[in-house]
Amino acid sequence: MDSELADLAEAILGVGRELRMRMDAGVAGPATSETAVVHLTASEAHVMRHIDHHPGVTPSDVARATGLQRSNLSTALRALEQRGFVERRTDPHDARGVNLFPTDQAADNLTRLRRQWASQMARVLGGDRESAAAATALLQRVEAGLVADRLG
Structure with missing residues (x-):
């Protein structure tokens, strides 16, 4: 058995869970x-x-790329539009279609989120940026491979 690879998958899940829990609990400090x-x-x-x-x-491309059912995608898009994070624009090549764009509000939110993530990573990793860069490259490769495998 490839226990190292299973351990990697388990670690990925654990890190994601910890980041979500910390952000939900406001561990980064008072908002x-x-x-x-x-x-x-x-x-x-x-x-x-x-x-x-x-x-x-x-x-359609978002549904395919994310693997979400159309109904789940529609629900997510409605919520994102209501928050002011996504804007629909008429497709310039086909007036029947729409294209999706992030808004400035979404960009501001992402900037704040990335700042919190960076703070968390700095706190637990200290100055070990070399290992962080290597881990990032590996995880990006894993994600790209998993997506490619799913899309066939």
């Missing part, structure tokens, strides 16, 4: 209007992340 982060559900965050990385993407 002010300048530091408060609007928390998203897991589905909303997954959708938002894809739209952030691919501005102008179509809803």
